[in-house]
Amino acid sequence: MSLESLCKELNKKAKEDIVGYGMKEYTNQVIPLSSPRANYSLYGGIPRGRLIEFFGDEGSGKTTTALDLCANAQKVFDKENPENPQKILFLDAENTYDPTWAKKLGVDSDKIVFIKPMSQTAEELFQFILDAIDTGEVGLVIIDSLGVLISQQAYDKDITERTYGGISMALTAFSKRAEMLCHKHNCTVVGINQMRDNLSSMYGGTVTTGGRAWRHNCSLRIKFQRGDFFDEKGTKVNQSFENPSGNMVQMSVVKSKCFPNDRKTGFYRLHYYNGILSIEDTIDVALKKGIVTQGGAWYILNNPYTGEMIDKFQGMAKLVSYLKDEENVKLLEALKEKVLDV
Numbered sequence: 001m002s003l004e005s006l007c008k009e010l011n012k013k014a015k016e017d018i019v020g021y022g023m024k025e026y027t028n029q030v031i032p033l034s035s036p037r038a039n040y041s042l043y044g045g046i047p048r049g050r051l052i053e054f055f056g057d058e059g060s061g062k063t064t065t066a067l068d069l070c071a072n073a074q075k076v077f078d079k080e081n082p083e084n085p086q087k088i089l090f091l092d093a094e095n096t097y098d099p100t101w102a103k104k105l106g107v108d109s110d111k112i113v114f115i116k117p118m119s120q121t122a123e124e125l126f127q128f129i130l131d132a133i134d135t136g137e138v139g140l141v142i143i144d145s146l147g148v149l150i151s152q153q154a155y156d157k158d159i160t161e162r163t164y165g166g167i168s169m170a171l172t173a174f175s176k177r178a179e180m181l182c183h184k185h186n187c188t189v190v191g192i193n194q195m196r197d198n199l200s201s202m203y204g205g206t207v208t209t210g211g212r213a214w215r216h217n218c219s220l221r222i223k224f225q226r227g228d229f230f231d232e233k234g235t236k237v238n239q240s241f242e243n244p245s246g247n248m249v250q251m252s253v254v255k256s257k258c259f260p261n262d263r264k265t266g267f268y269r270l271h272y273y274n275g276i277l278s279i280e281d282t283i284d285v286a287l288k289k290g291i292v293t294q295g296g297a298w299y300i301l302n303n304p305y306t307g308e309m310i311d312k313f314q315g316m317a318k319l320v321s322y323l324k325d326e327e328n329v330k331l332l333e334a335l336k337e338k339v340l341d342v
Contacts, residue, residue, distance in 0.1 A: 028258055031073045031140070031188065033065065033268070034106070036339045037281035038251060040288070041266025043259035044340070045072070048139075049186045050258065051179055051217050055193040055208045056224030061249035061270060062192045063096075064105070065224070066142045068276060069190065071106035073140045086139030086187075089132055091115045091125060093148045105275050113138075122149035122167045126174035129189075133181045140188050146171065147194030147209045168211030175217040191218075221255040227267055233317055234269075234280065246271040279320050279332070285339040292319070304331075304338040 001009075007019045030045035039045050046052060046069055054062040070088055077085035090097070090112050099109045113132075117125060132138050151167045178189055191214070198207040208215065215221065227248030228236045237244055251266045269277040283299070286292040293300045299319045300312045310331075313319040323332045 029186070031069060031076055032340070033072060034068050034276045034278050035268030035281040036278065036285045036336060038065075038266050038268045039340065040285045041251060041253065041263040043263070046188060046190070047220060047258040048188050049183050050188055050219040051175060051182060052188060052190045053193055053208070053215065053218045053221045054190060054224060055195065055221065057195055057226070060224035060226045062224050063144055064101075064270060065249065065251075066144065066190055066192060067102050067105045067107055070102075070112065070140065070142065071108075073188075074108055074111060077139050087137050088112045089115065089129065089138050089141045091117075091129065091141070091143045093117055093125075094144055096144075104273075119155075121152045121155050122170040123152050125149065126170055130174065130177055130181060133178065133185055133187045133189075136185045138185070138187050141190065143189070143191045145192040145194055146214075147196075166209060166211075168213070171210040172213035175214045179217050215255075218255065219257045220253070223252040223254050225250040225252070230269070234277075234320075245273070246277070278336075279323055280316065282323075282332075282336055282339055283316060283319060286335060289339060291335065291338060304334045 010019050011017050028043065029048040030042070031048060032039050032045035033042070054066060056062055070090070073088055074085075077087075080086070088111070092114055095116060097109075097114070102109055115125065115128070129141055129143075133141065146167065149167050149170075151170055154166070181187065182189055191210075193208045193210065195206045196209055198205045227250040229239065229241055229244035229247045231237050231241070231243075232245045247270055248267050249270050251268070253261060253264050253266075269280050271277050283292055287294060291302055291304050293302065297314055298312055299314075299316060301310045301319060301322075302308060303310055311322070313322060322328060323335070
């Protein structure tokens, strides 16, 4: 049998063209985040049809970023198919989902399918997620978090008995199947992971849970760290400040198979009452692109399209206030549109 015949036979058996000459150019579809600064470092946002890992210490902004992703995913899915948009599946393994905070970030919790496990094992939950993705109706899956899931092996044993491997075997099998299904149905799976002390290394350090196969199968891995605190005026304050208004969320791209790895570190501003401060982050990217220029404490705002100077402001707070004015809505939209051109 010739190679041509073999190709035709396999395509016929698979009922789709999975083998053939040439390769189509990959177009990186993304779900944007609310922060232009974060989108800039991620070349537009979180890629679709991929396995993604958010990991870092507690309080570093992983779940908040996942919720922001949900809010923007709902907008994207509604725009793509208003009659029957893709669904979001949220595995709340920690039972810590806060609808009030989610609403502040723009999430419509009533349109999300939640899984709140009681006594289900990791294997049972992973199988349900795979079956849900295979329906083609799910566009985004959030697993919060991998570190608290319990394997069947650990579930069957007494608490005094030692188990090995944790959920590594279950997560390995899941990630191998999920990788193919995500590509087939254009579904993104975000696994939020925790850090553990690396007891197997003589040098110490930390490592994520779930083994190496999960990390290998993830197309994008982002490490989160809590950055500097700031007050109501946006001024940086020290760690001992009594009433901070927010903090910087540091994002480091540890692995990327979706875009060039030349923007390894990004961040966004998280306000504890107002959510993500997108205007301030817009100004940061505008500074990188020369749309806004800075000289000392002065910020010069230029026209996003012509480059002509519009006005200058002493301090970022005054520029933010100017862009928030109702009369400057169109200017802000033009500025956001220009900085999103990553």
